[in-house]
Amino acid sequence: MNFASDNIVGASAPVLQALSSANAGAMAAYGGDEITKRVKARFTEIFEREVSVFFVTTGTAANALALSSAVPPYGLCVCHREAHIIDDECGAPEFFMHGAKLAGLPGVGAKLTAEGVSAYLESLPKAVKQMPPKALSISQVSECGLVYGLDELKALGQMCREHGLAFHMDGARFANALVSLGCTPAEMTWKQGVDILSFGGTKNGCLMAEAIVVFKPELAEALDYRAKRAGQIISKGRLISAQFEGYFADDHWCANARHANRLAKLLSDGLTQLPGVRLAWETQANEVFPIIPAAMDKALRNAGVLYHPWTELSLPEAEKVGPDEALIRLVVSFATREEDVHKVLDIARSVASRQAAE
Incomplete structure (x- = not known):
């Protein structure tokens, strides 16, 4: 993924x-x-x-x-x-x-x-x-x-x-x-x-x-x-x-872009429904920049999800990333499968459920 x-x-x-x-x-x-x-x-x-x-x-x-x-x-x-x-x-x-x-x-x-x-x-x-x-x-x-x-x-x-x-x-x-x-x-x-x-x-x-x-x-x-x-x-x-x-x-070029943008929105909406997750910036195209709990970041990486950490340099003035949080970038392409988006969301939900039970 x-x-x-x-x-x-x-x-x-x-x-x-x-x-x-x-x-x-x-x-x-x-x-x-x-x-x-x-x-x-x-x-x-x-x-x-x-x-x-x-x-x-x-x-x-x-x-x-x-x-x-x-x-x-x-x-x-x-x-x-x-x-x-x-x-x-x-x-x-x-x-x-x-x-x-x-x-x-x-x-x-x-x-x-x-x-x-x-x-x-x-x-x-x-x-x-x-x-x-x-x-x-x-x-x-x-x-x-x-x-x-x-x-x-x-x-x-x-x-x-x-x-x-x-x-x-x-x-x-x-x-x-x-x-x-x-x-x-x-x-x-x-x-x-x-x-x-x-x-x-x-x-x-x-x-x-x-x-x-x-x-x-x-x-x-x-x-x-x-x-x-x-x-x-x-x-x-x-x-x-x-x-x-x-x-x-x-x-074809616009169809590819629509696919990527749609799945990015699906990913963004799914993540922001979880406790402890918020967006650094609104999802407007095919990139998602969530601020997530450190435990969720670790679980996603351990599950083989590949993505990059991101800089806080251009955050809104009132926004801060806490010591137990991570700002990451997830990019969706024209070839991304919807099932992979759901897999990422399932992993994130599992972490959120576990934290809520603790």
């Missing part, structure tokens, strides 16, 4: 079938094939406008290259202090930005507010010794499982316009956020001011496929060259883009 992440499972059947079909015969290399052309056109349909699309193999590559197009070497990119780009990518964004820096700000649930970012920007000295802010990056879904609402995105987009920042969205779990909000991809991105998007597929059914989707044309000008220098122009490019063809077919 592995709830460590949503990138620990393989690819979904429609993605593998599309990949297998694309494998047959010979096609033009380096993205010049018909499959890649079709998938790029599909992105334009999905986002309801002309977009530039660059396919890469990892989310780190997508984030680092996207930000390199928006932030010069002397610039600053603002993000949450627990954002994936600052905590989990080994300095790749700074490396590809050729020395530009990331500035991590606090925020409950690993989310930023327009007011908070604006206050930080206005506090910076306007002198050559200070790296000027050039971009804002947010994670949708956040590192604490929260989804930015459309009003929050709109406010952030407006703030970026006012301060002259490019607006980047790390959409590693883009589909999970999308179905949670019940909106369109356009409504969650460029209509709220997003300029460039790291569009994730790997966590939601793809084998190894991510995309940089650019809404602001000038940010796309050098990305082909940047991607080539980063080793991300794949000779057999059709085997990357074909994954997205299977991913998008028959609304």
Whole structure:
């Protein structure tokens, strides 16, 4: 029962079938094939406008290259202090930005507010010794499982316009956020001011496929060259883009996300019905962050349930994790079985019943 992440499972059947079909015969290399052309056109349909699309193999590559197009070497990119780009990518964004820096700000649930970012920007000295802010990056879904609402995105987009920042969205779990909000991809991105998007597929059914989707044309000008220098122009490019063809077919990508979100809610609701269990943050997508008794944590691990402990850094101010408690993260994927969710809940209920009897 592995709830460590949503990138620990393989690819979904429609993605593998599309990949297998694309494998047959010979096609033009380096993205010049018909499959890649079709998938790029599909992105334009999905986002309801002309977009530039660059396919890469990892989310780190997508984030680092996207930000390199928006932030010069002397610039600053603002993000949450627990954002994936600052905590989990080994300095790749700074490396590809050729020395530009990331500035991590606090925020409950690993989310930023327009007011908070604006206050930080206005506090910076306007002198050559200070790296000027050039971009804002947010994670949708956040590192604490929260989804930015459309009003929050709109406010952030407006703030970026006012301060002259490019607006980047790390959409590693883009589909999970999308179905949670019940909106369109356009409504969650460029209509709220997003300029460039790291569009994730790997966590939601793809084998190894991510995309940089650019809404602001000038940010796309050098990305082909940047991607080539980063080793991300794949000779057999059709085997990357074909994954997205299977991913998008028959609304498969959203169906996968709905499944993961639904089971996360089932898990979340079941845990919070137990005495001594509460949520650190609301379950809004496919991640659950419960604060549980230490005995329950031990029992789950002894039963072979895999998951990660989580940081308390972005808890609400009034929330504390006690000495006999544990804050954990449980991630549900498109391939998670409902029976495994029930097994976890059965173990947790058993511990709660035993403690109640003592």
